[in-house]
Amino acid sequence: MSAATFSVTSRRLAGTIAYAALTGLVVAAVGLVPLTDYAMHILVQTASYSIAVFGLTVVLGLCGQINLAQAAFFGFGAYAVGLGTADLHLNFWIALALGAGVALVMGAFLGMTTLRLGGHYLAMVTISFQQIVTLIMVNWIPVTHGPDGVGNIRRPAMFESAHAFLGLCVLAMALVGYVVWRLPQTPLGRSMRAVRDNELAAGVAGVNVYRVKVAAFALSAALGGIGGGFFAGGFAYVSPDQFSFAESIVFITMTLLGGVASPVGALIGTALLIVLPESLRFLKSVPGLYLAIYGLSIILIIRYMPDGIWGFVQHRIKRWLAPPPFADAAAELTLAPAKADAPMVLEVTNLSKHFGGLKAVDDVSFSVRRGDVHALIGPNGSGKTTTLNVLSGIYVASAGRVMLCGRDVTLLPPHARTAAGMGRTFQNIRLFRSMTALENVIIGAEHPGNDIGSGHAALVERARAALAFVGLEARAQELVTGFSYGHQRLIEIARALAGNPTLLLLDEPAAGLNSTEKLGLRDLLKRIAAKGLTILIIDHDMTLVTEVAERITVLNFGRCIADGVAADVLRQPAVIEAYLGSEPDAPDLA
Ligand code: ADP
Ligand code: MG
Numbered sequence: 143m144s145a146a147t148f149s150v151t152s153r154r155l156a157g158t159i160a161y162a163a164l165t166g167l168v169v170a171a172v173g174l175v176p177l178t179d180y181a182m183h184i185l186v187q188t189a190s191y192s193i194a195v196f197g198l199t200v201v202l203g204l205c206g207q208i209n210l211a212q213a214a215f216f217g218f219g220a221y222a223v224g225l226g227t228a229d230l231h232l233n234f235w236i237a238l239a240l241g242a243g244v245a246l247v248m249g250a251f252l253g254m255t256t257l258r259l260g261g262h263y264l265a266m267v268t269i270s271f272q273q274i275v276t277l278i279m280v281n282w283i284p285v286t287h288g289p290d291g292v293g294n295i296r297r298p299a300m301f302e303s304a305h306a307f308l309g310l311c312v313l314a315m316a317l318v319g320y321v322v323w324r325l326p327q328t329p330l331g332r333s334m335r336a337v338r339d340n341e342l343a344a345g346v347a348g349v350n351v352y353r354v355k356v357a358a359f360a361l362s363a364a365l366g367g368i369g370g371g372f373f374a375g376g377f378a379y380v381s382p383d384q385f386s387f388a389e390s391i392v393f394i395t396m397t398l399l400g401g402v403a404s405p406v407g408a409l410i411g412t413a414l415l416i417v418l419p420e421s422l423r424f425l426k427s428v429p430g431l432y433l434a435i436y437g438l439s440i441i442l443i444i445r446y447m448p449d450g451i452w453g454f455v456q457h458r459i460k461r462w463l464a465p466p467p468f469a470d471a472a473a474e475l476t477l478a479p480a481k482a483d484a485p486m487v488l489e490v491t492n493l494s495k496h497f498g499g500l501k502a503v504d505d506v507s508f509s510v511r512r513g514d515v516h517a518l519i520g521p522n523g524s525g526k527t528t529t530l531n532v533l534s535g536i537y538v539a540s541a542g543r544v545m546l547c548g549r550d551v552t553l554l555p556p557h558a559r560t561a562a563g564m565g566r567t568f569q570n571i572r573l574f575r576s577m578t579a580l581e582n583v584i585i586g587a588e589h590p591g592n593d594i595g596s597g598h599a600a601l602v603e604r605a606r607a608a609l610a611f612v613g614l615e616a617r618a619q620e621l622v623t624g625f626s627y628g629h630q631r632l633i634e635i636a637r638a639l640a641g642n643p644t645l646l647l648l649d650e651p652a653a654g655l656n657s658t659e660k661l662g663l664r665d666l667l668k669r670i671a672a673k674g675l676t677i678l679i680i681d682h683d684m685t686l687v688t689e690v691a692e693r694i695t696v697l698n699f700g701r702c703i704a705d706g707v708a709a710d711v712l713r714q715p716a717v718i719e720a721y722l723g724s725e726p727d728a729p730d731l732a
Contacts, residue, residue: 153465161323165316173309182304186376188413189311190369195396195408196322197365202394203402204331205358206338207257211268212393214275215363217385218245219370221279224292224380234298238371242364249363253356272387279382291381295374311372315409318365322405329588334358336574336585343572345556346534346565348589348641352555388433395436398443401450403576410451465619472610473603477642477673484548487512487645487676488533493542495525495532502528504700505542510645510693515667515677517687517708520697521720526680527569529697530649533678534566535559547644561591565643567634569650569680573622579633580618583608586637594642608640609633612666628659635666646670648679652686664689688712696720 172185194216201209222241226232232240256267279286286292301307325331333354336344345351374380396415401407419432447454488510495503503525510516518526531537533544535556544552551559565586574582583605587594594604609615612632617625622633631651638646651667652660660683667690671677681687687694687708694711696704698720704711711717 158320161316161320165313165320169309169313169316172312173305177305177308179304182308184416186304186308186311187373188409188416189308189315190373190376191393191396191416192315192409192412193318193369193372194366195369195393195400195412196318196405197362197369198393198397199322199402199405199408200325200334200365201358201362202397203404203407204326204338205334205355207355207358208265209268209359209362210265210387210390210394211252211272211275212362212366213385213387213389214272215245215249215366216370216373216389216393217275217279217380217382218248218363219367219372220374220380220385221286221292221370222367223371223374224295225285227296227375228292228294234296234375238368238375241371242367245367245370246360246364249366250356250360252363253359257352257355257359269387272390276382276386279385286382289382291379292374293379295378295380297375307376311376314368314372318368319405319409322365322408326403330354330357332581332585332588335576335581339574339576340572342536342556343568343574344585346536346560346568347586347637348557348560348591349585350555350557388436391433391436391440395440395443397450398440399450401452401454401456403449404452404456407450407452414451467616467619468606472606472615475607475611475639475673477639477670477675485512486510486545487547488678489543489545490529490533491543491545493529493532493544494540495528495537496540501700503532503697506697506700506702507542508695508702508705510676510678512676513671513674514692515671515679515690517691517694518678518680518697519682519687519694520703524697524720525700526697527649528700530566530647530678530680533559534564534647557589560641560643561589563591563644564647565638565641565645566647567631567638567649567651569653571627571630571634573630573633573637575623577622578619579609579614579622579625579636580605582622582633583618583637583640587640587642589641592640592642605636605640608636611639611669612636613662628655628662631655631663632666639670644676646675646677648677648681650680650682652681652683660686 177185194212197215198209198212201207219238219241222244223234223237226237226240227234252268252271256264259267280289297307301310326335333344333349336347336349337351337354341351392415396411397408398411399414400409400411443450449457486509490509491507493503493506494501506529518529520526528537532539535554535558539552543550546559546562546564549562551562554562574585580602584601587601587604587608594600606615606618609618612635614629614632614636622630625633635648635651652663655663664686667677667679671690679691691708693706694704694708695702696711696717703720704714704717
């Protein structure tokens with residue numbers, strides 16, 4: 143273990159100990175200090191709501207997916223504990239586990255059926271789900287008691303007293319808060335952040351986007367259920383109006399107000415929105431005003447304080463929280479050409495991609511030989527990027543076949559192709575913008591096809607080696623948004639290399655670079671090729687292409703018009719005409 147990894151571990155350990163000590167103090171305080179009924183009421187509500195808001199921190203804050211039904215999941219937990227303990231005489235914990243379980247399953251189900259739609263559909267489907275749950279609570283009277291609600295809800299035997307139960311709620315909140323606090327640094331949490339920052343790039347970097355989204359949704363729903371269970375225990379009575387759509391909006395507002403990406407923000411937002419309305423009770427006398435004010439605050443927060451209160455504070459203290467650069471040197475990057483048997487790394491056969499009537503890629507065939515640098519060129523709009531998107535699984539081919547090292551990958555999703563040996567960069571840089579250079583590259587390194595040993599230390603080592611290879615290791619711990627355009631391109635290349643691809647796809651890596659940076663890139667490409675990696679590169683810079691590429695495939699209007707050894711291809715009249723015909727400043731092809 144390197145010194146730097148050790149310091150990260152010891153920082154974490156210190157953080158955990160401090161957290162445990164603080165939790166112990168708070169639990170002892172709420173258990174011992176005499177409190178008024180009113181204060182108890184506020185604190186139990188804050189603790190139980192916070193757990194549900196932590197759930198939104200996961201799904202909305204970390205994974206970027208909207209869930210407008212958190213009150214429904216909260217209701218599952220509350221009704222499970224309510225009906226379970228009052229009507230069925232179940233033990234509190236069993237009822238709580240049932241409620242959380244039902245919420246988890248419903249969350250996963252809702253996620254599975256709707257997450258592929260994304261965006262606005264997701265918002266609409268979660269609202270409909272919320273409404274259905276409310277209707278069932280109100281109308282399925284024999285089971286739910288309808289609008290009368292459920293009373294006589296029991297607590298666990300050891301925590302009958304209000305003080306003890308409050309202590310329990312705070313402890314539960316602290317435990318869940320700890321998990322959510324640590325989640326972003328785990329593989330699952332990192333994948334969630336990658337999906338939030340850039341879904342396409344996450345898939346290509348090896349993240350199973352769909353599974354990560356469903357996991358976030360299910361986890362969020364389960365936390366909603368747990369919060370609801372404690373809420374029911376705390377108040378001994380629940381009714382449908384406590385779990386309506388309006389309450390879902392309140393949950394979302396709490397998440398956004400405090401800061402969407404952190405449990406600290408969630409707690410701040412929750413506490414504020416519980417204490418404030420209590421002191422502004424008169425608002426509730428006008429029907430609808432309450433909801434209007436929440437709606438307005440969401441708009442104002444998103445407009446003026448997008449990172450919430452805690453995000454605002456964090457920006458100001460980040461300087462002290464930033465980890466120092468690594469003290470030791472990074473290891474040498476190894477690029478193992480896996481499965482060296484097949485002579486062809488990539489075989490594209492009769493590949494087509496149509497957008498409605500537009501044949502962006504039309505019956506294209508070519509092969510990339512092991513160890514070659516192979517260029518894909520053609521005028522703007524000739525279908526180069528679309529070809530790469532079909533190769534990497536972002537688009538499904540309209541027809542044709544893609545073989546990678548003799549394996550048919552035509553129908554695989556992006557992350558599975560990455561595991562099978564593809565790596566790529568994008569024409570428009572797609573980095574995970576909330577993360578450091580190191581974290582970006584770690585996500586590229588972390589996929590099942592990359593055999594680099596287990597554990598976080600191995601990932602960090604691999605990522606540092608990749609960053610060192612592109613010359614940016616000294617700045618590994620800096621946020622990617624602070625890097626120049628050219629350096630961001632290099633980080634993207636490092637992210638692809640860290641995944642140990644058999645085939646590297648590069649979409650116009652030289653675009654937007656100044657002449658010094660272009661020289662650096664040419665040198666980098668030569669060093670990558672010298673390691674035996676097979677590269678398929680799209681570029682307009684003919685100097686670069688002629689200098690690095692052994693073979694060239696030329697596209698024009700989606701069709702392959704030439705394919706073969708570089709010098710031969712560039713002499714063909716059709717190729718020269720394609721360039722001269724479409725671009726006034728055509729490159730010198732001689
Ligand atoms: P190149 O990378 O060679 O400049 P592209 O592959 O980006 O070209 O685009 C090829 C053609 O396909 C263009 O006419 C473009 O407008 C069209 N195209 C690309 N992506 C889409 C899409 N998602 N929907 C519809 N048309 C698209
Ligand atoms: Mg393009």
